[in-house]
Amino acid sequence: MFERQDFGDTVETASVVVTIAAEEAAGIKVEEATIQEAWERVRRRLRAELGEDVFSSWFGRLELAGIVEGVAYLTVPTRFLKSWLEAHYAERLRVNCIAELPAPNGVLLSVRPVSREAAAPRVEAALRARPVAAASTIAEPGKPAGANPAQPCENDPVDACGTALDKRMSFQSFVVGKSNQLAFAAAERIAGAPAGQSPYNPLYLHAGVGLGKTHLLQAIAQEARRQGKRVAYFTADRFMYGFVAALKSQTALAFKEKLRGIDLLIVDDVQFIQGKSIQQEFGHTINALLDAGKQIVVAGDRLAGELEALDERIRSRLGGGLVVEVGELDEALRVKILASRMEALQGAHPNFQVSPDVVAYVARVVTTNGRDLDGAANRLLAHATLSGQLVTLETAEAAIRDLVRTREPRRVKIEDIQKLVATRYNVSRADILSERRTAAVVKPRQIAMYLSKALTPRSLPEIGRRFGGRDHTTVLHAVRKIEKAISEDRSLHEEVDLLKRMLQE
Template sequence: MNDTPSSGIDGAWRLVSKRLRAEFGEDVFVSWFQGLALERVDSGVAHLSVPTRFLKTWIQTHYAERIAALFADEAADVQRVSIGVRTAAAKIAAHSRDVVVAPAPVEKTEQRFTPQLATVQRLEPNRLSGSPLDRRLTFETFLVGRSNALAFAAARQIADAKAGDPVQFNPLVIHAAVGLGKTHLLQATAHAVEAAGRRVLYLTAERFMFDFVAALKAQTALAFKDKLRAIDLLVIDDLQFLQGKTVQQEFGHTLNALLDGGQQVLIAGDRPPSELEGVDERLRSRLAGGLTLELGALDEELRARILGVRIAAAAAAHPKFAVPDEVVAYTARLITANGRDLDGAVNRLLAHNTLTGSAITIEMAETALRDLVRQVEPKRVKIEDIQRIVAKHYQVSRADVLSSRRTQNVVRPRQVAMYLSKQLTLRSLPEIGRRFGGRDHTTVLHAVRKIDQLVKTDQALLDEVELLKRMLLD
């Protein structure tokens, strides 16, 4: 369309608005274009305005060219668009002109929506809320070991940063299996940043979804976004539960805006961004552009320290509760899954001691912890599963593992797979050899002995083998 419609420039803008809604969908339109108003057209420039600086920056960066193209289709004398932030008087005028095609008004208002978003600390009533924080989860109560030292240092760096300091790792993504301390580390960071007088928002992925959907229904999405972007640190826990294309897109927009603005984002999930199924590819890519760290399995020394802290806490309430050092060491060796199982172990020892009057000995611990041990007994594992998971971990194909190739990048995965086959299955050496391309049992024996010796001195290899075991036994 090359001529301005008879209804004038406002009519052309209404047509542009309709096309924006049709092209980008109702949710995106409400989120980004509902506050966009036409001020005037002069010298081939359509002057548009928005209520906030953030909207101006975002629309200029992501949508200005498309808006200009649509406007040129509807009004021949419009060659480009200019976007500014309008004053309070201009906002009233824009509202009265009704130049944007918006959904029919509803009774809900931002004031009605705000009480649902009362802050965790019950501060200003119009401030965006977060998920509840546990005051016990601080850096002081977080026990640091070899498996979590790097993630702890990165989180501590975020907490110690001053306003205006350059952001080094953004976003910081921490992933771990359940019970290894990722929520503790996130909440500790949130507490420390808040204590330093900086603005922080801690949300679970589910809470983010709930608040965003509620904002859309209440037509307060713009206020929701502005509050999100007014913070210094955004903390998102359990990212794997972020579902829905629209919600993921809006989270991606929020993430981009915060990163572009130099604000820190800290995220946790149960797996690295590249393995988050059901999450938008662009969002995964942006997350992977930061720093991703894993909280590894708790080593025996750290498990013993955790047990010591839990036992001391129990003894504060039950003064007669005392666990000998040899029982602590035994329990730390026995319970290897995660910190929650360690909590369960202390509770069982306490129950047997206080309810039956039994002295805490190794024999008593064996009885008290029997059910926990059963939970982590190896399940039946197939050799085919071992080959598949080992191949994926080392980024080779299963065919490579079964082949006769002797390059180092194939030999090591093959030996590890044979070692795990001997460790986790009841298959004989000849049977394992047949499953690995018809190899002789002596080849399997050599591989098993080789890896068995290496894990005693090579900590990195030991960590890899333990990780593969957990993947196969979970």
């Protein structure tokens, strides 16, 4: 997904957008041929712009899975290809998709199951052979409907249960410190509790990138499965892909029934779940599982109440359980994490030795997150093995210089903009989101919309939704009005610049 990696958060408005939802969940059927013709036009545009060599290398295996609720679902066969497209061609792909596809709500990129192409004929044959209503299992991409009887999720193929687990992400390998101690304790308690007897339901974890929430979720899933519980672990894009695939194969009922038959549902990066129908199904699944006493564990990048793109009923449900923040890594915890990483590397490379002084130095200067600490450890290993030299403070400084010098600027959120502008102009955030049109409210609202467009990657439709469900044309009008005003009014120009600096510091 493109925010981190999500097209849905960066789609620009088009002057004329025809909203077409593909599948019965959206209430309108669109001919497959029409969508595929539009997709072929996207491919032709990309080939013309990039040349045959680049197109064949990076776009040849990109496919359109479908369009649901105005979101175009694109798939590639490998995580590497997904990461490369997100890093190098996100904007170009977004622009071309918006120009040709009926996808005003965004574009989502995910990794498709490896065996999907080979099994497609068998999927179609199985669907023709039995009625949808009789299905007792999910027809996953790459797996015929009805191939396996209903069984515990831990024995199902990966696609039936969601996303594959990384065996390295266990409770034993998780490094505990002050900032994550409560989250770790809650995760352990939930994983070890008998089915239906957890005291914390749902559990909602929120944290920034690289602070360990995914590690905890996977540890919960693995420990719960070890105890015989039926567990489904999904990333947000995998949940959406599964739902879209079920719609396309007309097995949505089986998909829903399978989810409602588990003991523990875990969903990571819930902030990326898009589309009205998919959010509704997610909400219904949460309600059904909670009502049946089943455990829900969800993680996001902020408080549930601040996920304004998510349905209000889902936010309310998630906020009604145990909400735990996984905090920033303090220096002591960074030292412990880095020492743990070094120990693991030394097990595989006995000649690789790093002194405690070097570990302390790296932990002091690499302050962002655990992933950057992993990167630092890998750089030190590469330096030692490729140069054959001992790792000293001087060589460590050279090896990790890019991690220290190229930290990402602070990520500005629309919620932060709304709160700051509301405080600055002595109105409430509720006023900014309301329908009030008094001058005292309209000006701050327009400034907040302008700053949201200037400082975040959100599209105009997304910004409009974050401002009380307004249309993208309202946001565009506000942006243009403030742009004109600051070009003519020096004091307003300075005030808006001050707000920008305050938000980015």
